[in-house]
Amino acid sequence: MSDCIFCKIVNGDIPADKVYEDEDVLAFRDLGPQAPVHVLVIPKAHIATLNDLGTADAAVMGKLYLAAGKVATELGIAESGYRTVMNCNAQGGQTVFHIHLHLLGGRQMTWPPG
Numbered sequence: 364m365s366d367c368i369f370c371k372i373v374n375g376d377i378p379a380d381k382v383y384e385d386e387d388v389l390a391f392r393d394l395g396p397q398a399p400v401h402v403l404v405i406p407k408a409h410i411a412t413l414n415d416l417g418t419a420d421a422a423v424m425g426k427l428y429l430a431a432g433k434v435a436t437e438l439g440i441a442e443s444g445y446r447t448v449m450n451c452n453a454q455g456g457q458t459v460f461h462i463h464l465h466l467l468g469g470r471q472m473t474w475p476p477g
């Protein structure tokens with residue numbers, strides 16, 4: 364998608380502070396961090412929202428969580444704990460329409476989320 368910010372990050376058209384990359388997945392620090400560690404884990408292929416997933420996307424969705432766990436370990440928050448969140452559409456708080464798993468840690472999380 365030529366007008367998608369996260370596709371531009373995947374393509375290298377926009378810089379990002381990358382913390383993990385493999386064939387299918389990219390993880391980089393959020394520009395507006397909401398916690399001491401705030402990383403976005405995305406599929407390299409464009410998928411707009413959770414509603415757009417098909418059965419062919421099951422493997423890459425699993426890879427997002429595997430990558431999030433690796434990044435949490437590498438950034439030292441695996442034992443203290445962290446939260447993963449994927450927002451969907453307006454009421455879910457989604458603002459970038461290329462799915463992304465938020466990985467948040469380094470502070471106490473509260474429940475329920477806002």
Ligand code: 5GP
Pocket residue numbers: 368377379380391392393394395396403449450456457458459460
């Ligand atoms: P959403 O609200 O869609 O769940 O999350 C979008 C996230 O993307 C926000 O936390 C926002 O700070 C982050 N973001 C938006 N534009 C950019 C960007 O160009 N670079 C990076 N690294 N993060 C971005």
Ligand code: ZN
Pocket residue numbers: 364367368369370371408409410460461
């Ligand atoms: Zn995209």
